[in-house]
Amino acid sequence: MTIRGGWTVRVRLTALYGGLFLLAGAVLLGVTYLLLAASLEKQQVKPGIVYAEGVALPDDPPDAAKKDKAAVEKANIERKMEFAKQVQRDLNRQTLQSLVQWGSLALGGLAVAGVWMGWLAAGRTLRPIARITETARRVADRSLHERIALGGPRDELRELADTFDDMLERLDRAFDGQRRFVANASHELRTPLAINRTLLEVAMGQPDASPQLRQLGTTLLEVNARHERLIDGLLTMARSEQAVVDRVPVDLAEVAGNVLDQTRAPGVDVRHELLPAPTSGDPVLLERLAQNLVDNAVRYNATGGWVHVACTREGTSTRLSVINTGPVVRAYEVPGLFEPFRRLADRVGSARGTGLGLSIVRSVARAHGGEVYATPRDGGGLVVQVTLPAN
Structure with missing residues (x-):
């Protein structure tokens, strides 16, 4: 169904379905991001956690030997914990970045799939309307005997098709009645006109007909002939008011x-x-x-x-x-x-x-x-x- 000067209804529905898919995917990705960020934020580095070997830690301060051994160990633990927290923050940031990157790619794929599925869904939804449109075009060519006869569930589209069929039925009866009336009336009027023409010709053919009578008869014959042409034209119009089938x-x-x-x-x-x-x-x-x-x-x-x-x-x-x-x-x-x-x-x-x-x-x-x-x-x-x- 094409809308002049704008998008077709199918394109509009496809854009709507695709937009809804994209919006739903974006909302899902945002919620997932927030939940994952909150979950990672709750994770804390606990003392005694074992880190991988080979991780470089900051060197002890030069005056560490002058301090108490317990204080040095406490300072080392605090520095290692701070370093571990920094590593965890970097890991969380990389995890969230990876989620955003891969989630965006997945969202793009979802948008393409949504547009494709929306195009198919819109076509299937508008199929009955296309059938109604085709029937209306045939009816426009004076084929009033056409009917949609749409099957399927009794929904809004079925109701529209049935209403259109009822309208066609009433129009068909009205046009048929009009054509029959014109044809019958024209046919019935031919007989008196033929009788009038015969009587005028007989009267004018009498030997004792006066010139005034002949002149009047000639005028009346011309009027009678004009009426015959009018009736013949009405019959032709009544016959040509519908599409020719037998060509x-x-x-x-x-x-x-x-x-x-x-x-x-x-x-x-x-x-x-x-x-x-x-x-x-x-x-x-x-x-x-x-x-x-x-x-x-x-x-x-x-x-x-x-x-x-x-x-x-x-x-x-x-x-x-x-x-x-x-x-x-x-x-x-x-x-x-x-x-x-x-x-x-x-x-x-x-x-x-x-x-x-x-x-x-x-x-x-x-x-x-x-x-x-x-x-x-x-x-x-x-x-x-x-x-x-x-x-």
Whole structure:
């Protein structure tokens, strides 16, 4: 688990465990030093103790022969005792120094072992959290059917995983209900629209139909067609709101070429540069993606303008680019174009648009593991690029 701008949680836990090992070792070494020093301090040199031969003692004073023999012996004993005490103090000091030196080396080894053991312990502790993170990443790709299903004892991490699973279950039911509602509502609305279109066409086809009736019928047919496109777009969005599972190889350049062959753009010069761009996914959804991009570029263009469509493969990804001339688009207005039923002020009056074109493009791209980007073109128009994983 990586924390941006700082240490990872595992490194922090390792530093904590290693620091605790080091602190415990230092405290143990200090206590041992104090106890040993106190024990050595209590030891005293007693008269009659035998010292090793060859130990040099200070010479007797020159006037020792003039003193009483008992006094000389007492003085010798006192001098030997003082010398022995000095030897013992030196021995104690060397013992404590040796304890500090070897104890410091042992403490360093303990710190290294503590860091290593802390690294292993932190990894084992964070393993369930890493599993939760991986599941959350898959869920971010609209795979709401994923579950953590963490085993082991019912501890804090198990409780966290179970809570996350419950949340995923509720989200999955909510999104499924939303998709079913949109699909069912769109499907049910198709029938009356089809009936309306049939009645209008029959009424307009009557020999005695007046010019006013024909004009009204033409207007109503255009409104009816717009509603049909809106419902079709809602169905496409409901279908593309989850990751595509059944993928087949698709050449994005071939899909774009088929769309261009069916495009009618009077007054607009449509250019293309289609290089092989293999990917995988749902051919119908990918064709709708390309069609929406091309239709959007043609619809919101200027007389005498142009549209350039390009496909290419770049490393591990394929790219579909659609560039068009047209009205000036400001940078802060671009994000709103990808929201459902959101259009620029000068596009609201369009009778052909539904406000779902670029929303469907984004939904289809994300369902295929890709992304879509748009930037204003200098002089007016848009530059829209769709990036998908290469096959």
